[in-house]
Amino acid sequence: MASNGSLDILIVEDNPDDLELTLLTFAEFTGTDRIQVVRDGAEALDFIFRRGEYADRDPSDQPKVILLDIKLPRVDGLEVLRQVKRDPVARTIPVVLLTSSTEERDVIEGYKLGVNSYITKPVVFKEFSAAIRSLGLYWLLVNRPPSTEAA
Amino acid sequence: MVAVAAAGGGALILAGLYDADLLVALFIVFNIVLTGLVVVHSARSLNRADMKRQHAEEELGSANAERQQRATIIQSVLESIGDGVIIVGPDGKRIYNLAAKRILGIDLSGLPVTEWNQALLVFRPDQKTVLPLDEFPTARASRGETVDDMEVFVRHAGAPKGIFISASARPLRNERGESQGVIAIFRDLTTRRQAEEMQRQLAAIVQSTDDAMFSLDVGGLVTGWNAGAERLFGWTAEAVIGRNPWPPTNTPESVERRAKALRGERIDPYESEVVAKGGRLVPVIISVSQLRDPDGSVVGAAVNIRDNTASKREQEARLRLAAVVESSSDAIISKDLTGAILSWNIGAERLYGYAYFEVLGHNISMLAPPDHIDEIPEILQRIKIGERIEHFETVRRRKDGQAVDVSVTVSPIYDSKGVIVGASAIARDISERRRTEAEIRRLNTTLERRVAERTAELEAANKELEAFTYSVSHDLRAPLRAIHGFVQLLTQRHASQLDTEARRYLDRVSAGATQMARLIDDMLALSRVSGQRPEAQMVATAEVVRRAIDQLAPQMQDRAVELSVGELPACLAEPRLLEQVYVNLVGNALKYSRGRQPSRIEIGCQSDAKSGETVFFIKDNGVGFDMRYADKLFGVFQRLHRAEEFEGTGVGLAIVHRIIARHGGRVWAEAEPDKGATFYFTLGGAPAWLATAA
Numbered sequence: 001m002a003s004n005g006s007l008d009i010l011i012v013e014d015n016p017d018d019l020e021l022t023l024l025t026f027a028e029f030t031g032t033d034r035i036q037v038v039r040d041g042a043e044a045l046d047f048i049f050r051r052g053e054y055a056d057r058d059p060s061d062q063p064k065v066i067l068l069d070i071k072l073p074r075v076d077g078l079e080v081l082r083q084v085k086r087d088p089v090a091r092t093i094p095v096v097l098l099t100s101s102t103e104e105r106d107v108i109e110g111y112k113l114g115v116n117s118y119i120t121k122p123v124v125f126k127e128f129s130a131a132i133r134s135l136g137l138y139w140l141l142v143n144r145p146p147s148t149e150a151a
Numbered sequence: 152m153v154a155v156a157a158a159g160g161g162a163l164i165l166a167g168l169y170d171a172d173l174l175v176a177l178f179i180v181f182n183i184v185l186t187g188l189v190v191v192h193s194a195r196s197l198n199r200a201d202m203k204r205q206h207a208e209e210e211l212g213s214a215n216a217e218r219q220q221r222a223t224i225i226q227s228v229l230e231s232i233g234d235g236v237i238i239v240g241p242d243g244k245r246i247y248n249l250a251a252k253r254i255l256g257i258d259l260s261g262l263p264v265t266e267w268n269q270a271l272l273v274f275r276p277d278q279k280t281v282l283p284l285d286e287f288p289t290a291r292a293s294r295g296e297t298v299d300d301m302e303v304f305v306r307h308a309g310a311p312k313g314i315f316i317s318a319s320a321r322p323l324r325n326e327r328g329e330s331q332g333v334i335a336i337f338r339d340l341t342t343r344r345q346a347e348e349m350q351r352q353l354a355a356i357v358q359s360t361d362d363a364m365f366s367l368d369v370g371g372l373v374t375g376w377n378a379g380a381e382r383l384f385g386w387t388a389e390a391v392i393g394r395n396p397w398p399p400t401n402t403p404e405s406v407e408r409r410a411k412a413l414r415g416e417r418i419d420p421y422e423s424e425v426v427a428k429g430g431r432l433v434p435v436i437i438s439v440s441q442l443r444d445p446d447g448s449v450v451g452a453a454v455n456i457r458d459n460t461a462s463k464r465e466q467e468a469r470l471r472l473a474a475v476v477e478s479s480s481d482a483i484i485s486k487d488l489t490g491a492i493l494s495w496n497i498g499a500e501r502l503y504g505y506a507y508f509e510v511l512g513h514n515i516s517m518l519a520p521p522d523h524i525d526e527i528p529e530i531l532q533r534i535k536i537g538e539r540i541e542h543f544e545t546v547r548r549r550k551d552g553q554a555v556d557v558s559v560t561v562s563p564i565y566d567s568k569g570v571i572v573g574a575s576a577i578a579r580d581i582s583e584r585r586r587t588e589a590e591i592r593r594l595n596t597t598l599e600r601r602v603a604e605r606t607a608e609l610e611a612a613n614k615e616l617e618a619f620t621y622s623v624s625h626d627l628r629a630p631l632r633a634i635h636g637f638v639q640l641l642t643q644r645h646a647s648q649l650d651t652e653a654r655r656y657l658d659r660v661s662a663g664a665t666q667m668a669r670l671i672d673d674m675l676a677l678s679r680v681s682g683q684r685p686e687a688q689m690v691a692t693a694e695v696v697r698r699a700i701d702q703l704a705p706q707m708q709d710r711a712v713e714l715s716v717g718e719l720p721a722c723l724a725e726p727r728l729l730e731q732v733y734v735n736l737v738g739n740a741l742k743y744s745r746g747r748q749p750s751r752i753e754i755g756c757q758s759d760a761k762s763g764e765t766v767f768f769i770k771d772n773g774v775g776f777d778m779r780y781a782d783k784l785f786g787v788f789q790r791l792h793r794a795e796e797f798e799g800t801g802v803g804l805a806i807v808h809r810i811i812a813r814h815g816g817r818v819w820a821e822a823e824p825d826k827g828a829t830f831y832f833t834l835g836g837a838p839a840w841l842a843t844a845a
Contacts, residue, residue, distance in 0.1 A: 015629050015633075017629065017630070017632065017633030017636065017637070018629060018632060018633070021632070021633070021636040021637075021640075024640070070625075071625045071626075099625070100624065100625050100628040100629055100632070121628070121632060122632075124635055124665060124668075125632070125635045125636035125638075125639035125640075126639065128632060128636060
């Protein structure tokens with residue numbers, strides 16, 4: 001696993017059930033425990049841009065992928081996405097919108113804002129874990145992010 | 152002897168001096184007159200016997216006094232004769248009577264007789280060739296000739312245009328046959344000529360006039376009949392002269408008119424009808440005047456008849472037009488170019504409140520309120536150059552001061568020579584229309600406001616619905632994932648701690664969650680169909696069907712399915728929605744025929760026998776259904792089969808129904824339990840949104 005930091009995945013999820021099932025799936029199928037969890041959009045922005053309680057975070061230790069729920073308290077997922085993609089440094093982090101929404105307008109808005117992937121959370125757990133699994137493998141093993149220097 | 156044409160009387164004044172010789176001749180003349188000889192413009196009755204008697208009488212009257220007396224008498228006779236008389240004595244001396252001097256212009260010339268003689272021009276009747284002196288009647292008579300009714304043309308200062316004269320002359324002789332001079336008698340023919348000319352012209356007029364003119368005697372028999380009469384009545388003059396061609400009429404008016412005519416009273420021209428050849432009735436105007444003899448007694452009647460057919464027709468047309476004008480509810484007004492009102496119909500009285508006698512001659516501007524007064528000269532100016540003003544909407548003022556909205560059309564009036572002499576105006580009261588328009592505007596505004604309000608409400612409701620749908624899709628599914636997910640974890644990770652019963656319960660929990668997720672998905676799909684505004688286009692139906700079948704491929708795996716797709720014409724539809732219809736209907740067909748070996752599914756279309764519409768159908772050989780419940784088929788969450796037999800949420804056909812309805816089409820089904828089902832749908836005509844999107 002190519003890694004130059006302590007972090008692989010940033011999960012932005014407010015629903016504790018979905019969060020636990022996601023974490024279980026990642027633990028079971030990818031073996032990584034280098035996962036940072038934040039519970040709303042505002043916290044996600046603080047983490048990514050090292051503000052507030054994350055102000056002292058190591059700037060070199062950026063997540064390799066961000067799993068972002070759309071419907072979030074305080075600041076919603078699309079707003080987080082917008083700010084990430086506007087930032088010249090953070091924009092290189094792949095963002096996957098992970099949501100139970102099947103609304104097309106979310107898909108369209110997400111792609112407009114430059115989301116890298118989009119996945120609807122299936123209700124059936126088997127499918128859900130399969131989706132999470134393939135997602136984790138894809139982003140962590142197959143798709144290598146550009147180095148921050150190159151960006 | 153000399154016979155003299157004479158008439159009338161008067162004092163005799165001789166212009167020249169009398170001597171005894173001359174008086175001989177005068178005496179002869181005198182005698183002729185006294186004896187009452189008929190005046191004949193001829194000397195043929197003279198004879199030798201008369202001459203002898205005259206001569207005898209001359210000898211008898213030799214006394215001077217007697218001669219003097221006679222001369223006076225002769226003088227007065229001569230002067231009273233209307234014809235000119237010239238007596239030339241043996242010595243060449245001339246005597247002119249008054250008429251001679253008048254005819255020859257002797258006094259008018261103001262010259263002495265000798266000089267006047269030089270100024271008198273005498274021509275032959277051709278009015279050009281000068282009559283030689285030796286051909287003068289007096290000259291010829293002095294040579295012993297007898298001159299009768301010789302016509303000459305004379306011009307002198309008193310008659311510069313000239314006059315025709317008829318002259319006769321005789322030599323005068325005594326009883327011994329010795330020449331005593333000449334007597335010439337002549338008369339002015341011009342008056343008679345003129346009378347004759349007038350007569351001729353009148354006759355020509357009578358013949359050439361379009362009017363029928365004829366004369367009747369007192370017995371009613373035709374005595375004269377002109378060409379106009381021939382034309383009007385159709386009878387020739389020969390056919391009617393001396394007869395009364397008309398059937399007798401005895402109306403009180405005709406009897407009275409006849410009586411009046413015979414009494415010699417004046418008869419005013421009157422309108423009537425006359426009977427022409429073949430019994431044809433002709434409307435006419437008749438003028439009658441009496442014909443009288445010189446005594447003044449009525450000897451007949453002159454009748455002038457004018458064919459009145461055309462003017463009658465014209466009059467009727469005018470009356471009809473007048474009736475139209477009068478019965479019109481519009482105001483119809485005519486005016487001259489200064490705007491003075493010339494006519495004013497009842498419609499105008501009603502519209503403006505003025506009676507015609509209050510406005511005739513007044514200027515039309517009396518109807519314009521002060522702020523519209525400038526329009527009047529403007530309109531008249533345009534009329535003067537031949538323009539027509541159509542449906543000019545303006546305001547006029549009624550007699551009671553009230554304003555009235557009118558639409559006015561003004562046209563020029565031309566006289567028979569095509570000169571614009573005035574204007575006709577037709578004004579219509581449009582107050583009611585104006586009120587209606589205002590009311591419509593008010594209603595429109597209200598309606599627009601209401602529509603805006605309703606639209607806003609609807610938009611708000613839609614927003615709410617969208618928010619609801621959005622939240623359903625997010626929030627209702629999350630707990631289901633939790634239920635499902637943790638049940639899975641339980642069964643996988645803690646299987647050893649669960650007995651069969653417990654596992655079965657967990658399966659039921661899982662199935663319930665799955666079914667609920669499906670319900671939520673279908674509900675969202677249904678709400679999306681309702682929310683979308685379809686955009687219609689020409690669609691290759693066969694292509695749509697192919698895509699739907701591709702989608703359904705997983706359901707056909709490991710099954711015997713005979714799927715036949717017939718010819719499908721292009722249609723006007725929103726392609727994705729139409730695909731959804733086929734997915735749902737073919738999906739149903741697959742589902743309900745899965746017990747068959749093989750499943751037979753037929754996709755096609757046919758033409759509706761009545762309307763000619765294209766009807767699409769999907770036919771299967773599945774379990775079918777009881778038509779008694781057909782009305783529940785397309786309701787949301789309505790199912791005709793138990794969940795244990797066929798899974799489903801009861802939303803698929805509701806979605807189909809909604810899509811078809813939004814296309815303006817119909818959907819229905821025919822089925823029988825165990826004998827399969829056929830679903831039909833049409834895409835209807837082109838509803839408004841189709842038409843605009845296409």
